[in-house]
Amino acid sequence: xxxxxxxxxxxxxxxxxxxxxxxxxxxxxxxxxxxxxxxxxxxxxxxxxxxxxxxxxxxxxxxxxxxxxxxxxxxxxxxxxxxxxxxxxxxxxxxxxxxxxxxxxxxxxxxxxxxxxxxxxxxxxxxxxxxxxxxxxxxxxxxxxxxxxxxxxxxxxxxxxxxxxxxxxxxxxxxxxxxxxxxxxxxxxxxxxxxxxxxxxxxxxxxxxxxxxxxxxxxxxxxxxxxxxxxxxxxxxxxxxxxxxxxxxxxxxxxxxxxxxxxxxxxxxxxx
Numbered sequence: 190x191x192x193x194x195x196x197x198x199x200x201x202x203x204x205x206x207x208x209x210x211x212x213x214x215x216x217x218x219x220x221x222x223x224x225x226x227x228x229x230x231x232x233x234x235x236x237x238x239x240x241x242x243x244x245x246x247x248x249x250x251x252x253x254x255x256x257x258x259x260x261x262x263x264x265x266x267x268x269x270x271x272x273x274x275x276x277x278x279x280x281x282x283x284x285x286x287x288x289x290x291x292x293x294x295x296x297x298x299x300x301x302x303x304x305x306x307x308x309x310x311x312x313x314x315x316x317x318x319x320x321x322x323x324x325x326x327x328x329x330x331x332x333x334x335x336x337x338x339x340x341x342x343x344x345x346x347x348x349x350x351x352x353x354x355x356x357x358x359x360x361x362x363x364x365x366x367x368x369x370x371x372x373x374x375x376x377x378x379x380x381x382x383x384x385x386x387x388x389x390x391x392x393x394x395x396x397x398x399x400x401x402x403x404x405x406x407x408x409x410x411x412x413x414x415x416x417x418x419x420x421x422x423x424x425x426x427x428x429x430x431x432x433x434x435x436x437x438x439x440x441x442x443x444x445x446x447x448x449x450x451x452x453x454x455x456x457x458x459x460x461x
Contacts, residue, residue: 196240196356197440197461198349198433200364201229203247203319205372206269207276210321221450228446228457229322235445241359242289242330244352246433247315248366248426250335255297255348256305258312258333259290266311281317286330289360293334293352300351307335315365323363336428343409345428349435356461362436364429368392368456369420375453382452384416389447389454391415396434396442396458404442408434430458437461 202225209229213221233239249268250256263285267277290306297304316333337344355362368389374381391414395407408431411417411424421427434442437460446457 194238194357195461196238196359196361197236197459198356198362198364198436199232199445199460200366200368200430200433200458201232201319201323202367202446202455202457203315203365204367206272206314207279207318209318210276210279211273217451224448225446225450225455226322229319232323236361240329240361242286242332243320243324243361243363244289244293244332244334244355245316245320245363245365246334246336246429247313248336248370248429249313249315250310250333251338251425252305252307252335253338254303254305255337256307256335257290257293258285258308258310259287259306260285260308261287263331264311265317266313268313279317279321281312281321281327283312283320283324283327283329283331286332289330289332289355292355292358293332296351296354297348300347302348302351319365334432336425340424340428342411342424342428342431345431346405346409346435349432349437351435352432353436353438356436362433364431364433366426366429368427368430369450369453370426371420371422371453374419375451378451381419382449384419385453387415388417388420389456393444393456393458396430397444399441401437401439401441405434433458433460
């Protein structure tokens, strides 16, 4: 493929559990998840090019070393609790791509990054829930790659950097997480809103910096951002961003979605 057909990389929000497929209970706003859902539904048309496969990194799979799902077909892992029965019957019958998985392992090993494979774990809700909106026909093969359990930010950027050639091979690289992920405060409107906004402003400035070296240095030291610990008591929902930023290469990040979720700023970013 040429640069003109190079696919972008994206960091997308996946909401909370199967949020797009349940009614929002009062007194919460009925359209609480509506803006996010509309953004996700518009991704395929905004990209234009149909990917040969999707490689997705979710905030819900951690292993000691990066691990790629090599299964030719997927089950679903309903890793959420307390939702209506029908949400445990959601279906997303996308095939896997063992060929893409092998390519992922080769690219990582070529940069001295160890990688394991796994064939039995189902796609978690950080994968199938947003993809049900992005590619609802489930007709594009999906491969999932885990995060490293040590949560080293710079290491995840390097993982993404190693995977950059996939963008020229028809593979869409998605990081699925949340730019704000403090569930305790999320449930209390008004608590932590200003802090979430300050962190979101910092994150957007970092991601959209025109110099990729500066961008990646800032993301590597994300803990120094204002209210970083308050917005991410645990970092697993932010690190998919680091992988796609690494895969972005010299492409400058764009702020492509922003909403206030019960007052907390939530964003999505695209490179390329």
